[in-house]
Amino acid sequence: MKEFRRLQIKLTPQRLAILNFLRGNKSHPSAEDIYKAVLKHYPTMSFATVYNTLEALKSKHRVKELKIDSGKKRYDPDTTKHHHILCVKCKKILDLHTDFKLDVPEELTHGFELIGNSIEFYGLCRKCRKRH
Amino acid sequence: MKEFRRLQIKLTPQRLAILNFLRGNKSHPSAEDIYKAVLKHYPTMSFATVYNTLEALKSKHRVKELKIDSGKKRYDPDTTKHHHILCVKCKKILDLHTDFKLDVPEELTHGFELIGNSIEFYGLCRKCRKRH
DNA sequence: TTATTAATTAATAATTATTATTAACTGATT
DNA sequence: AATCAGTTAATAATAATTATTAATTAATAA
Known part of the structure; x- marks a missing residue:
């Protein structure tokens, strides 16, 4: 949708699924959390796509990578200062x-x-x- | 030396080598940095020993683990608040x-x-x- | 609408960082 | 000097992430 068009990255069902999962999500999920959650509704989702999409969203400042949890990255769709x-x-x-x-x-x-x-x-x- | 005795962990040449490398070190090295540096003077050093020693020093608050560099842990022998x-x-x-x-x-x-x-x-x- | 093309997917392999396992070894205490 | 508990280091295992690539698909232009 126009949201993605604004992001200047291609709209794909996979990305939409990930963005929908992230939207308003306050759990600060890891890549694995996202993968598992999206997999339920989108059984062909691959890990690589999760990482690709996170990379895209990160570069467009739509998601922030947190380093607080050592050993794994956590992601936050709330990019306001907090x-x-x-x-x-x-x-x-x-x-x-x-x-x-x-x-x-x-x-x-x-x-x-x-x-x-x-x-x-x-x-x-x-x-x-x-x-x- | 008495430094280690105070730490209540056994003094071994390996640990001494690691502690000597860390002492006053301001480079915030990763486990690999430490391993490579100590290896020069101590060619039988293993990675496991580096991690073991870091774990021991961490538990005695002699070294602090930094999460600032995503993907790998960095270590700081300066445990004063900064x-x-x-x-x-x-x-x-x-x-x-x-x-x-x-x-x-x-x-x-x-x-x-x-x-x-x-x-x-x-x-x-x-x-x-x-x-x- | 269709053809083109450039980006994306997903399977998979590879890499990187770290933790776990364990037999041999060694420092500290007796 | 002998014992023993803690340590080393080789190695395997795990976990998280990145890289590779052929097949697919979304966006764009004709």
Whole structure:
């Protein structure tokens, strides 16, 4: 649909399926999560297509890759500025919509041209706290 | 040496070699970087030992695992509170020793018990800026 | 609408990073 | 010096991701 036309990438049923799964999704899924979910409705989906599509969406800033969960990438369709909390036990990720001011003094940037930043919080979610 | 005795893990030449390589090292090496470097002086070193030792040092809070570089873990022997800047092109990581106050309003934590946080900056280093 | 073409799919192989297994070995304690 | 528990290192296994490529398909132009 016109959404994809705006993205300047080809509209395919596979991509539509992935985008539909991601739309409004707050679970911060991994590539595997996406693959498994979309597979149900689209049994010929391949892993390569998931990665291809994520790459396309990433390059169009329609999805953000999170590095918070070491070992695997997690994806977030919400590209507005916000941060995350990871439960170190169950690996659940929740959003944290607050704005933090991070002013870096020029003399500490080592000559870097700063592009962006990300803030992650680590903790124990309610369920995992109960389970001791 | 007594350093290791304090760590309550056995002193072995391999571990000593790894610790010596890490000591004061500001390059934020990956496991492979460490392996290759130590291999020069210690040709029987195995990858498993690098990972074992890193695990041991991590559990004793003598080294911190960084998730800033997606796809691989990087390690930092400086465990004092500080942050990092990653060059998105050459993947160089530099330290940023500034303190940022991150007060998270209770009502936004989703019931999480917060343990810690980390802040990463992304940018282009001087060299990579020049190389357009 | 159809033909063309350039991008995409999906099967598969390859790669990269990490973890697991285990027999031989070795440092620390007795 | 002997014992033993922890460690090494070779290797296999796993997990996540990227690369390859022939067949397919969406977008565009005729």
